Amino acid sequence: QVCTQVPYRCYSTPGVGQVQVDMNSETGVATVRLNRPPVNSLNLDVLTELGIALEKLDADRTCRAMVLASAVPGIFSAGLDILEMYQSTPERCVAFWRALQDAWLGLYGSRLVTMAAIEGHSPAGGCLLAMSCDYRVMADGKFQIGLNETRLGIVAPFWFEDVMLNTIGHRETEKALQLGAMYSAQQALSIGLVDKVVPLAEVMPTVQGELKNWLQIPDAARVITKTSMRKQVLDRLRSQKEKDAQFFADFIGRDSVQRSLGAYIASLQKRKS
Numbered sequence: 001q002v003c004t005q006v007p008y009r010c011y012s013t014p015g016v017g018q019v020q021v022d023m024n025s026e027t028g029v030a031t032v033r034l035n036r037p038p039v040n041s042l043n044l045d046v047l048t049e050l051g052i053a054l055e056k057l058d059a060d061r062t063c064r065a066m067v068l069a070s071a072v073p074g075i076f077s078a079g080l081d082i083l084e085m086y087q088s089t090p091e092r093c094v095a096f097w098r099a100l101q102d103a104w105l106g107l108y109g110s111r112l113v114t115m116a117a118i119e120g121h122s123p124a125g126g127c128l129l130a131m132s133c134d135y136r137v138m139a140d141g142k143f144q145i146g147l148n149e150t151r152l153g154i155v156a157p158f159w160f161e162d163v164m165l166n167t168i169g170h171r172e173t174e175k176a177l178q179l180g181a182m183y184s185a186q187q188a189l190s191i192g193l194v195d196k197v198v199p200l201a202e203v204m205p206t207v208q209g210e211l212k213n214w215l216q217i218p219d220a221a222r223v224i225t226k227t228s229m230r231k232q233v234l235d236r237l238r239s240q241k242e243k244d245a246q247f248f249a250d251f252i253g254r255d256s257v258q259r260s261l262g263a264y265i266a267s268l269q270k271r272k273s
């Protein structure tokens with residue numbers, strides 16, 4: 001049970017919030033769990049909650065690190081909620097995209113040590129969240145991770161691409177994005193998409209162990225280094241947020257894209273029958 005005793009502090013109501021934040025003020029480590037069953041798809045509400053949670057943690061001087069995880073077994077995140085992109089309005093699309101931009105700028109630009117505990121599938125937007133952390137530990141087994149956008153007939157935006165480039169390099173990114181490739185944990189490890197693969201039950205203990213190394217480094221020096229490494233990619237989006245949001249809404253509204261998304265949703269439903 002989380003958040004029941006000192007030194008834990010909750011930023012969300014247990015069992016209610018779609019983004020649950022448990023702050024351990026003794027260690028300075030916050031755990032942020034996505035909690036939107038069945039698959040933690042990222043809709044406008046979740047992205048808004050996530051953006052706010054990240055902003056609060058960044059402002060909390062007692063907080064030094066954050067673990068991004070899931071409260072839903074078997075899933076890290078299924079990525080963006082496809083229903084936000086299918087038969088939506090241009091206004092809603094723009095609001096949705098702004099919330100994604102803000103959550104991502106907060107995560108990729110966070111001063112905290114950020115670690116992803118990937119205890120389930122992590123396609124598309126889920127993979128973006130994981131890649132935006134400083135370190136990734138993934139559960140071995142049947143779970144998959146990757147930017148699969150082209151398989152849906154959509155295109156990973158330039159900032160998704162930039163983050164992947166910074167994570168696995170140009171050649172692997174080119175293949176991964178064109179093919180919309182999804183990788184097993186072992187394959188992801190072999191191309192550097194994740195940093196460690198362990199059995200499911202060991203993901204959290206491994207993250208906690210790795211955090212000890214990172215927290216030995218003085219914050220100021222680490223933060224200056226992180227900022228210097230990530231600034232260019234962050235600034236590229238910051239300088240064209242509105243244009244990017246408008247471009248997304250226009251692109252998603254195209255008939256051909258809507259047809260592809262409709263077919264993809266049908267294929268997801270068909271898998272079950």
Ligand SMILES: CCCCCCCCCC/C=C/CC(=O)SCCNC(=O)CCNC(=O)[C@H](O)C(C)(C)COP(=O)(O)OP(=O)(O)OC[C@H]1O[C@@H](n2cnc3c(N)ncnc32)[C@H](O)[C@@H]1OP(=O)(O)O
Pocket residue numbers: 038039041074077078079080081082083121123124125126148149152154155156157158247248251268269272
């Ligand atoms: C120059 C051009 C520039 C272009 C610029 C703009 C372009 C736009 C870019 C937009 C970027 C998008 C990034 C994304 O994140 S798109 C989302 C991609 N996500 C996926 O493809 C994941 C699909 N889901 C799965 O593969 C599986 O669900 C799973 C994650 C492997 C889990 O499998 P599991 O068997 O456990 O669960 P189910 O498949 O039975 O799913 C349960 C129900 O959830 C629904 N579902 C699944 N994923 C999503 C989703 N992402 N959004 C909404 N709903 C989702 C699924 O349909 C089931 O619903 P049901 O119970 O009602 O049938």
